[in-house]
Amino acid sequence: MRNLREYYRPKTGEEAFGLKQQMNGRGAYLGGGTDLMVHRPQDIEAVIDLRHADIGQCEVVDGAYVVGGGVSLRQAEEFLAPVAGGMLREAVRETAPWLIRNAATLAGNVANASPAADSVPALAVLDAELMLLGTEKESVPLLSILSGPHRTTLGNRLIHGIRIPVDAVGRRGVFTKLSRSKSDIAQVNVAVAANVSGDRLNNVRIALGAVAPTVIRATRAEAIMEGQRLDPETLKAAVDTTREEVRPITDWRASADYRRHVSGVLVRRALERLVASTEEAA
Amino acid sequence: MRVSCTLNGRPIEWEIVPNETLLDSLRSHGLTGTKRVCESGECGACAVIVDGLAMDSCLLLTAQIDGADVVTVEGLETAGTLHPVEAAFAENGAIQCGFCIPGMVVTAANFLEQNPHPSEDEVRHVFNGNLCRCTGYKKPIEAVLNAAQTMGEQR
Numbered sequence: 020m021r022n023l024r025e026y027y028r029p030k031t032g033e034e035a036f037g038l039k040q041q042m043n044g045r046g047a048y049l050g051g052g053t054d055l056m057v058h059r060p061q062d063i064e065a066v067i068d069l070r071h072a073d074i075g076q077c078e079v080v081d082g083a084y085v086v087g088g089g090v091s092l093r094q095a096e097e098f099l100a101p102v103a104g105g106m107l108r109e110a111v112r113e114t115a116p117w118l119i120r121n122a123a124t125l126a127g128n129v130a131n132a133s134p135a136a137d138s139v140p141a142l143a144v145l146d147a148e149l150m151l152l153g154t155e156k157e158s159v160p161l162l163s164i165l166s167g168p169h170r171t172t173l174g175n176r177l178i179h180g181i182r183i184p185v186d187a188v189g190r191r192g193v194f195t196k197l198s199r200s201k202s203d204i205a206q207v208n209v210a211v212a213a214n215v216s217g218d219r220l221n222n223v224r225i226a227l228g229a230v231a232p233t234v235i236r237a238t239r240a241e242a243i244m245e246g247q248r249l250d251p252e253t254l255k256a257a258v259d260t261t262r263e264e265v266r267p268i269t270d271w272r273a274s275a276d277y278r279r280h281v282s283g284v285l286v287r288r289a290l291e292r293l294v295a296s297t298e299e300a301a
Numbered sequence: 302m303r304v305s306c307t308l309n310g311r312p313i314e315w316e317i318v319p320n321e322t323l324l325d326s327l328r329s330h331g332l333t334g335t336k337r338v339c340e341s342g343e344c345g346a347c348a349v350i351v352d353g354l355a356m357d358s359c360l361l362l363t364a365q366i367d368g369a370d371v372v373t374v375e376g377l378e379t380a381g382t383l384h385p386v387e388a389a390f391a392e393n394g395a396i397q398c399g400f401c402i403p404g405m406v407v408t409a410a411n412f413l414e415q416n417p418h419p420s421e422d423e424v425r426h427v428f429n430g431n432l433c434r435c436t437g438y439k440k441p442i443e444a445v446l447n448a449a450q451t452m453g454e455q456r
Contacts, residue, residue: 020320021320023320024320026319026364026365051360052362052365053360056322056360068364068365093354116345116427116430117355117408117412117426117427118345118348118356118430119342119357121354121355122354122360122361200429201425201426202429202430
Protein backbone atom coordinates (compact mmCIF):
# COMPACT_ATOMS: atom_id res chain seq x y z
CA MET A 20 0.00 0.00 0.00
CA ARG A 21 2.55 2.46 -1.27
CA ASN A 22 0.00 5.27 -1.45
CA LEU A 23 -1.43 4.86 2.02
CA ARG A 24 -1.28 8.28 3.66
CA GLU A 25 -4.04 8.33 6.26
CA TYR A 26 -5.13 6.12 9.14
CA TYR A 27 -8.51 6.57 10.82
CA ARG A 28 -9.82 5.03 14.02
CA PRO A 29 -13.58 5.73 14.14
CA LYS A 30 -15.46 5.10 17.38
CA THR A 31 -18.78 4.15 15.78
CA GLY A 32 -20.04 2.26 12.74
CA GLU A 33 -21.76 5.45 11.53
CA GLU A 34 -18.50 7.39 11.72
CA ALA A 35 -16.73 4.58 9.81
CA PHE A 36 -19.37 4.64 7.06
CA GLY A 37 -19.14 8.46 6.87
CA LEU A 38 -15.38 8.26 6.35
CA LYS A 39 -15.76 5.58 3.68
CA GLN A 40 -18.28 7.77 1.83
CA GLN A 41 -15.95 10.77 2.04
CA MET A 42 -12.98 8.79 0.64
CA ASN A 43 -14.92 7.99 -2.49
CA GLY A 44 -13.17 4.69 -3.29
CA ARG A 45 -9.75 5.74 -2.00
CA GLY A 46 -10.44 4.34 1.48
CA ALA A 47 -10.73 0.76 2.74
CA TYR A 48 -12.28 -0.72 5.86
CA LEU A 49 -9.65 -2.53 7.92
CA GLY A 50 -10.96 -5.39 10.10
CA GLY A 51 -8.31 -7.94 10.97
CA GLY A 52 -6.22 -7.05 7.93
CA THR A 53 -5.61 -10.67 6.98
CA ASP A 54 -6.86 -10.06 3.44
CA LEU A 55 -6.27 -6.32 2.93
CA MET A 56 -2.67 -6.47 4.19
CA VAL A 57 -1.95 -9.46 1.97
CA HIS A 58 -3.33 -7.93 -1.24
CA ARG A 59 -2.20 -4.36 -0.37
CA PRO A 60 -4.18 -2.57 -3.08
CA GLN A 61 -2.12 0.28 -4.52
CA ASP A 62 -5.07 2.63 -5.01
CA ILE A 63 -5.86 2.78 -1.30
CA GLU A 64 -4.88 6.08 0.32
CA ALA A 65 -6.64 5.69 3.66
CA VAL A 66 -7.59 2.84 5.98
CA ILE A 67 -10.53 2.95 8.37
CA ASP A 68 -9.62 0.72 11.32
CA LEU A 69 -12.81 -0.94 12.61
CA ARG A 70 -11.18 -2.53 15.64
CA HIS A 71 -12.12 0.33 17.99
CA ALA A 72 -15.62 1.00 16.61
CA ASP A 73 -18.76 0.02 18.52
CA ILE A 74 -19.38 -3.07 16.37
CA GLY A 75 -17.33 -5.56 18.40
CA GLN A 76 -20.09 -7.17 20.45
CA CYS A 77 -21.59 -10.69 20.41
CA GLU A 78 -25.12 -10.91 21.74
CA VAL A 79 -28.19 -13.13 21.80
CA VAL A 80 -31.24 -11.02 20.91
CA ASP A 81 -34.62 -12.77 21.34
CA GLY A 82 -32.93 -16.09 20.63
CA ALA A 83 -31.12 -14.87 17.50
CA TYR A 84 -27.31 -14.92 17.59
CA VAL A 85 -25.72 -11.65 16.50
CA VAL A 86 -22.00 -11.37 15.80
CA GLY A 87 -20.77 -7.77 15.51
CA GLY A 88 -18.93 -6.69 12.38
CA GLY A 89 -15.67 -6.20 14.28
CA VAL A 90 -15.70 -9.58 16.04
CA SER A 91 -12.67 -11.82 15.44
CA LEU A 92 -12.96 -15.42 14.29
CA ARG A 93 -11.67 -16.52 17.72
CA GLN A 94 -14.38 -14.60 19.60
CA ALA A 95 -16.99 -15.76 17.09
CA GLU A 96 -16.12 -19.45 17.39
CA GLU A 97 -16.60 -19.34 21.15
CA PHE A 98 -19.84 -17.36 21.00
CA LEU A 99 -21.29 -19.55 18.23
CA ALA A 100 -20.48 -22.88 19.92
CA PRO A 101 -24.13 -23.58 20.90
CA VAL A 102 -25.48 -22.90 17.38
CA ALA A 103 -26.47 -25.89 15.20
CA GLY A 104 -24.69 -28.39 17.43
CA GLY A 105 -21.32 -26.62 17.09
CA MET A 106 -21.29 -26.68 13.27
CA LEU A 107 -20.53 -22.96 12.89
CA ARG A 108 -17.76 -23.16 15.46
CA GLU A 109 -16.11 -25.96 13.51
CA ALA A 110 -16.38 -24.08 10.20
CA VAL A 111 -14.89 -20.93 11.73
CA ARG A 112 -12.06 -22.92 13.32
CA GLU A 113 -11.19 -24.60 10.06
CA THR A 114 -11.10 -21.26 8.26
CA ALA A 115 -7.58 -20.49 9.52
CA PRO A 116 -4.97 -21.32 12.14
CA TRP A 117 -4.52 -19.61 15.52
CA LEU A 118 -2.50 -16.56 14.43
CA ILE A 119 -5.00 -15.63 11.73
CA ARG A 120 -8.15 -16.34 13.77
CA ASN A 121 -6.89 -13.99 16.49
CA ALA A 122 -6.84 -11.13 13.98
CA ALA A 123 -9.34 -11.89 11.19
CA THR A 124 -13.01 -10.95 11.57
CA LEU A 125 -16.05 -13.03 10.63
CA ALA A 126 -17.57 -10.08 8.74
CA GLY A 127 -14.27 -9.69 6.89
CA ASN A 128 -14.35 -13.34 5.83
CA VAL A 129 -17.79 -12.65 4.32
CA ALA A 130 -16.89 -9.29 2.74
CA ASN A 131 -13.69 -10.68 1.20
CA ALA A 132 -16.05 -12.79 -0.93
CA SER A 133 -13.68 -15.67 -1.54
CA PRO A 134 -15.58 -18.47 -3.32
CA ALA A 135 -13.76 -20.85 -0.93
CA ALA A 136 -14.49 -19.04 2.37
CA ASP A 137 -15.29 -21.71 4.96
CA SER A 138 -17.55 -19.63 7.18
CA VAL A 139 -19.83 -18.57 4.32
CA PRO A 140 -21.56 -21.90 3.45
CA ALA A 141 -21.88 -22.62 7.18
CA LEU A 142 -23.59 -19.26 7.75
CA ALA A 143 -25.70 -19.64 4.60
CA VAL A 144 -27.33 -22.93 5.66
CA LEU A 145 -28.45 -21.18 8.85
CA ASP A 146 -30.16 -18.40 6.84
CA ALA A 147 -27.68 -15.83 8.16
CA GLU A 148 -28.50 -12.18 7.51
CA LEU A 149 -26.07 -9.31 7.16
CA MET A 150 -27.00 -6.19 9.11
CA LEU A 151 -25.77 -3.41 6.87
CA LEU A 152 -25.12 0.18 7.76
CA GLY A 153 -25.31 2.70 4.94
CA THR A 154 -27.37 5.81 4.46
CA GLU A 155 -29.96 3.62 6.18
CA LYS A 156 -29.85 0.34 8.08
CA GLU A 157 -31.07 -2.84 6.42
CA SER A 158 -30.79 -6.61 6.76
CA VAL A 159 -30.18 -8.78 3.70
CA PRO A 160 -29.62 -12.51 3.15
CA LEU A 161 -25.89 -13.21 3.34
CA LEU A 162 -25.47 -14.78 -0.09
CA SER A 163 -27.32 -11.89 -1.79
CA ILE A 164 -24.32 -9.55 -1.56
CA LEU A 165 -21.91 -11.91 -3.31
CA SER A 166 -21.57 -11.11 -7.02
CA GLY A 167 -18.37 -12.94 -8.01
CA PRO A 168 -14.93 -13.97 -6.83
CA HIS A 169 -13.86 -11.22 -4.39
CA ARG A 170 -16.74 -9.06 -5.63
CA THR A 171 -19.74 -7.86 -3.64
CA THR A 172 -22.58 -5.39 -3.97
CA LEU A 173 -21.69 -3.82 -0.59
CA GLY A 174 -20.24 -0.58 -1.99
CA ASN A 175 -19.48 1.67 0.98
CA ARG A 176 -21.94 -0.10 3.26
CA LEU A 177 -20.52 -1.54 6.47
CA ILE A 178 -21.40 -4.99 7.84
CA HIS A 179 -22.21 -4.00 11.42
CA GLY A 180 -23.50 -7.45 12.36
CA ILE A 181 -24.24 -10.98 11.19
CA ARG A 182 -27.46 -12.49 12.54
CA ILE A 183 -28.43 -16.16 12.82
CA PRO A 184 -32.24 -16.11 13.09
CA VAL A 185 -33.81 -17.88 16.04
CA ASP A 186 -35.47 -20.52 13.82
CA ALA A 187 -32.08 -21.67 12.52
CA VAL A 188 -30.17 -21.78 15.82
CA GLY A 189 -31.55 -25.21 16.78
CA ARG A 190 -31.07 -26.87 13.40
CA ARG A 191 -28.75 -29.82 13.06
CA GLY A 192 -25.73 -28.93 11.00
CA VAL A 193 -22.60 -30.47 9.53
CA PHE A 194 -19.61 -28.69 7.96
CA THR A 195 -16.98 -30.62 6.04
CA LYS A 196 -14.24 -29.77 3.59
CA LEU A 197 -11.52 -31.28 1.46
CA SER A 198 -8.16 -29.56 1.88
CA ARG A 199 -4.49 -30.42 2.16
CA SER A 200 -4.36 -29.54 5.85
CA LYS A 201 -7.05 -28.62 8.35
CA SER A 202 -7.11 -24.90 7.77
CA ASP A 203 -5.78 -24.80 4.23
CA ILE A 204 -7.98 -23.25 1.53
CA ALA A 205 -10.70 -25.72 0.57
CA GLN A 206 -10.75 -27.62 -2.70
CA VAL A 207 -14.44 -28.06 -1.93
CA ASN A 208 -16.34 -27.21 1.25
CA VAL A 209 -19.89 -28.18 2.16
CA ALA A 210 -22.34 -27.23 4.89
CA VAL A 211 -25.74 -28.85 5.40
CA ALA A 212 -28.43 -28.09 7.95
CA ALA A 213 -31.95 -29.33 8.63
CA ASN A 214 -34.56 -29.88 11.29
CA VAL A 215 -34.84 -33.60 11.88
CA SER A 216 -38.19 -34.95 13.08
CA GLY A 217 -38.38 -38.69 13.34
CA ASP A 218 -36.31 -39.75 10.36
CA ARG A 219 -37.47 -36.94 8.08
CA LEU A 220 -35.52 -33.82 7.15
CA ASN A 221 -37.22 -30.43 7.07
CA ASN A 222 -35.90 -26.97 6.18
CA VAL A 223 -33.05 -28.67 4.35
CA ARG A 224 -30.19 -26.36 3.38
CA ILE A 225 -27.14 -27.38 1.34
CA ALA A 226 -24.36 -24.88 0.53
CA LEU A 227 -21.03 -25.38 -1.21
CA GLY A 228 -17.85 -23.35 -1.61
CA ALA A 229 -14.98 -23.37 -4.13
CA VAL A 230 -17.25 -24.84 -6.83
CA ALA A 231 -18.72 -21.67 -8.38
CA PRO A 232 -17.86 -17.94 -8.68
CA THR A 233 -19.47 -17.45 -5.26
CA VAL A 234 -20.54 -19.77 -2.46
CA ILE A 235 -23.85 -21.29 -3.66
CA ARG A 236 -26.89 -23.08 -2.30
CA ALA A 237 -27.76 -26.34 -4.09
CA THR A 238 -31.45 -25.46 -4.12
CA ARG A 239 -32.61 -28.29 -6.38
CA ALA A 240 -30.83 -30.87 -4.22
CA GLU A 241 -32.42 -29.23 -1.17
CA ALA A 242 -35.87 -29.59 -2.77
CA ILE A 243 -35.25 -33.31 -3.39
CA MET A 244 -34.38 -33.90 0.29
CA GLU A 245 -37.14 -31.67 1.73
CA GLY A 246 -39.54 -33.66 3.93
CA GLN A 247 -37.81 -36.95 2.99
CA ARG A 248 -35.89 -39.58 4.89
CA LEU A 249 -32.34 -40.46 3.96
CA ASP A 250 -33.06 -43.58 1.91
CA PRO A 251 -30.49 -44.62 -0.73
CA GLU A 252 -32.58 -43.50 -3.77
CA THR A 253 -33.36 -40.03 -2.43
CA LEU A 254 -29.77 -39.54 -1.31
CA LYS A 255 -28.45 -40.58 -4.71
CA ALA A 256 -30.83 -38.17 -6.45
CA ALA A 257 -29.67 -35.32 -4.19
CA VAL A 258 -26.00 -36.17 -4.79
CA ASP A 259 -26.44 -36.38 -8.59
CA THR A 260 -28.37 -33.09 -8.61
CA THR A 261 -25.68 -31.37 -6.52
CA ARG A 262 -23.14 -32.36 -9.18
CA GLU A 263 -25.39 -30.72 -11.82
CA GLU A 264 -25.76 -27.54 -9.78
CA VAL A 265 -22.06 -26.81 -9.18
CA ARG A 266 -20.02 -24.83 -11.73
CA PRO A 267 -16.41 -25.52 -10.75
CA ILE A 268 -13.23 -24.38 -12.47
CA THR A 269 -9.85 -26.06 -12.76
CA ASP A 270 -7.01 -24.38 -10.93
CA TRP A 271 -3.85 -25.56 -9.21
CA ARG A 272 -5.79 -26.83 -6.19
CA ALA A 273 -8.09 -29.22 -8.08
CA SER A 274 -9.60 -29.91 -11.49
CA ALA A 275 -13.21 -29.03 -12.32
CA ASP A 276 -14.12 -32.72 -12.77
CA TYR A 277 -12.60 -33.64 -9.44
CA ARG A 278 -14.38 -30.78 -7.66
CA ARG A 279 -17.69 -31.85 -9.24
CA HIS A 280 -17.21 -35.43 -8.08
CA VAL A 281 -16.11 -34.43 -4.57
CA SER A 282 -19.10 -32.05 -4.23
CA GLY A 283 -21.40 -35.07 -4.40
CA VAL A 284 -19.26 -37.14 -2.05
CA LEU A 285 -19.11 -34.41 0.60
CA VAL A 286 -22.86 -33.69 0.41
CA ARG A 287 -23.59 -37.41 0.85
CA ARG A 288 -21.22 -37.69 3.83
CA ALA A 289 -22.53 -34.50 5.39
CA LEU A 290 -26.17 -35.64 5.16
CA GLU A 291 -25.27 -39.07 6.56
CA ARG A 292 -23.38 -37.48 9.45
CA LEU A 293 -26.29 -35.12 10.07
CA VAL A 294 -28.73 -38.01 10.49
CA ALA A 295 -26.23 -40.12 12.47
CA SER A 296 -25.62 -37.23 14.91
CA THR A 297 -29.38 -36.94 15.42
CA GLU A 298 -29.66 -40.65 16.19
CA GLU A 299 -26.81 -40.41 18.67
CA ALA A 300 -28.49 -37.48 20.39
CA ALA A 301 -31.81 -39.36 20.62
CA MET B 302 2.42 10.33 12.82
CA ARG B 303 3.32 9.21 16.34
CA VAL B 304 2.27 6.04 18.15
CA SER B 305 2.78 5.11 21.75
CA CYS B 306 2.26 1.72 23.31
CA THR B 307 3.68 -0.71 25.84
CA LEU B 308 6.37 -2.91 24.33
CA ASN B 309 7.70 -5.80 26.41
CA GLY B 310 6.53 -4.02 29.55
CA ARG B 311 8.07 -0.63 28.76
CA PRO B 312 6.34 2.46 27.37
CA ILE B 313 7.60 3.49 23.93
CA GLU B 314 6.83 6.26 21.48
CA TRP B 315 7.71 6.00 17.79
CA GLU B 316 7.51 8.36 14.83
CA ILE B 317 6.07 6.29 11.96
CA VAL B 318 4.60 6.60 8.47
CA PRO B 319 1.02 5.36 7.93
CA ASN B 320 1.92 2.41 5.69
CA GLU B 321 4.60 1.02 8.01
CA THR B 322 3.99 -2.52 9.28
CA LEU B 323 4.64 -3.50 12.88
CA LEU B 324 7.18 -6.04 11.59
CA ASP B 325 9.19 -3.25 9.94
CA SER B 326 8.97 -0.99 12.98
CA LEU B 327 10.11 -3.70 15.39
CA ARG B 328 13.07 -4.74 13.28
CA SER B 329 14.17 -1.16 12.60
CA HIS B 330 14.20 -0.58 16.38
CA GLY B 331 16.54 -3.53 16.89
CA LEU B 332 13.98 -6.16 17.89
CA THR B 333 15.17 -8.64 15.26
CA GLY B 334 13.87 -11.74 17.08
CA THR B 335 10.68 -11.11 15.08
CA LYS B 336 11.54 -12.61 11.68
CA ARG B 337 10.68 -11.35 8.21
CA VAL B 338 9.83 -14.20 5.83
CA CYS B 339 6.64 -14.36 3.74
CA GLU B 340 5.07 -10.99 4.59
CA SER B 341 1.67 -12.40 3.70
CA GLY B 342 0.46 -14.11 6.88
CA GLU B 343 1.36 -17.62 5.74
CA CYS B 344 4.40 -18.52 7.82
CA GLY B 345 4.03 -17.11 11.33
CA ALA B 346 7.73 -16.23 11.74
CA CYS B 347 6.79 -12.64 12.64
CA ALA B 348 4.26 -13.54 15.36
CA VAL B 349 3.89 -11.10 18.26
CA ILE B 350 1.31 -10.82 21.04
CA VAL B 351 -0.98 -7.77 20.86
CA ASP B 352 -3.33 -7.22 23.80
CA GLY B 353 -3.06 -10.90 24.73
CA LEU B 354 -3.54 -12.30 21.22
CA ALA B 355 -0.74 -13.70 19.03
CA MET B 356 -0.86 -12.50 15.44
CA ASP B 357 1.34 -11.92 12.40
CA SER B 358 3.08 -8.54 12.70
CA CYS B 359 3.51 -8.39 8.89
CA LEU B 360 -0.28 -7.97 8.61
CA LEU B 361 -0.51 -5.16 11.16
CA LEU B 362 0.03 -1.50 10.51
CA THR B 363 2.09 0.04 13.30
CA ALA B 364 -0.62 2.71 13.52
CA GLN B 365 -2.99 -0.01 14.76
CA ILE B 366 -0.98 -0.70 17.93
CA ASP B 367 -1.29 2.85 19.30
CA GLY B 368 -2.34 2.31 22.93
CA ALA B 369 -1.85 -1.46 22.83
CA ASP B 370 0.24 -3.85 24.91
CA VAL B 371 2.74 -5.64 22.65
CA VAL B 372 4.98 -8.57 23.58
CA THR B 373 7.66 -9.89 21.22
CA VAL B 374 9.81 -13.00 21.58
CA GLU B 375 12.34 -10.85 23.44
CA GLY B 376 9.72 -10.17 26.10
CA LEU B 377 8.71 -13.76 26.86
CA GLU B 378 11.41 -14.43 29.48
CA THR B 379 11.05 -13.04 32.98
CA ALA B 380 14.17 -11.74 34.81
CA GLY B 381 16.52 -13.92 32.80
CA THR B 382 14.44 -17.10 33.17
CA LEU B 383 13.22 -18.65 29.94
CA HIS B 384 9.49 -18.97 29.32
CA PRO B 385 8.44 -22.64 29.84
CA VAL B 386 7.81 -22.94 26.08
CA GLU B 387 11.31 -21.64 25.29
CA ALA B 388 12.80 -24.05 27.85
CA ALA B 389 10.84 -26.98 26.41
CA PHE B 390 12.03 -26.17 22.85
CA ALA B 391 15.64 -26.20 24.12
CA GLU B 392 15.20 -29.41 26.12
CA ASN B 393 13.48 -31.21 23.23
CA GLY B 394 16.04 -30.08 20.67
CA ALA B 395 13.08 -28.71 18.75
CA ILE B 396 15.27 -26.51 16.57
CA GLN B 397 16.91 -27.10 13.22
CA CYS B 398 17.98 -23.92 11.40
CA GLY B 399 15.99 -21.96 13.97
CA PHE B 400 14.55 -19.21 11.79
CA CYS B 401 10.88 -20.13 12.37
CA ILE B 402 11.38 -20.80 16.08
CA PRO B 403 10.71 -17.31 17.54
CA GLY B 404 7.34 -17.30 15.77
CA MET B 405 6.53 -20.82 16.94
CA VAL B 406 7.49 -20.00 20.53
CA VAL B 407 5.41 -16.81 20.62
CA THR B 408 2.43 -18.59 19.03
CA ALA B 409 2.63 -21.57 21.38
CA ALA B 410 3.11 -19.44 24.52
CA ASN B 411 -0.03 -17.48 23.68
CA PHE B 412 -1.99 -20.59 22.71
CA LEU B 413 -1.13 -22.43 25.95
CA GLU B 414 -2.16 -19.44 28.03
CA GLN B 415 -5.70 -19.86 26.68
CA ASN B 416 -5.67 -23.65 26.16
CA PRO B 417 -3.70 -25.13 29.06
CA HIS B 418 -4.48 -28.79 28.19
CA PRO B 419 -4.31 -29.12 24.41
CA SER B 420 -4.45 -32.36 22.45
CA GLU B 421 -1.73 -33.14 19.92
CA ASP B 422 -4.27 -32.50 17.16
CA GLU B 423 -4.98 -29.01 18.48
CA VAL B 424 -1.26 -28.18 18.58
CA ARG B 425 -0.86 -29.46 15.02
CA HIS B 426 -3.71 -27.20 13.90
CA VAL B 427 -2.09 -24.19 15.60
CA PHE B 428 1.15 -24.87 13.71
CA ASN B 429 -0.77 -24.81 10.41
CA GLY B 430 0.09 -21.12 10.68
CA ASN B 431 3.82 -21.57 11.42
CA LEU B 432 5.83 -22.93 8.54
CA CYS B 433 9.18 -24.66 9.10
CA ARG B 434 11.12 -25.21 5.89
CA CYS B 435 13.40 -27.72 7.63
CA THR B 436 10.07 -29.60 8.11
CA GLY B 437 10.88 -30.04 11.79
CA TYR B 438 7.39 -30.24 13.22
CA LYS B 439 7.57 -33.37 15.37
CA LYS B 440 9.85 -32.02 18.08
CA PRO B 441 8.21 -28.57 18.29
CA ILE B 442 4.84 -30.28 18.77
CA GLU B 443 6.31 -32.51 21.49
CA ALA B 444 7.93 -29.45 23.08
CA VAL B 445 4.57 -27.63 23.26
CA LEU B 446 2.90 -30.66 24.85
CA ASN B 447 5.77 -30.91 27.37
CA ALA B 448 5.52 -27.20 28.12
CA ALA B 449 1.79 -27.61 28.76
CA GLN B 450 2.63 -30.23 31.37
CA THR B 451 5.33 -28.08 33.05
CA MET B 452 3.05 -25.05 33.11
CA GLY B 453 0.27 -27.19 34.59
CA GLU B 454 2.57 -28.36 37.40
CA GLN B 455 3.61 -24.76 38.13
CA ARG B 456 0.02 -23.62 38.54
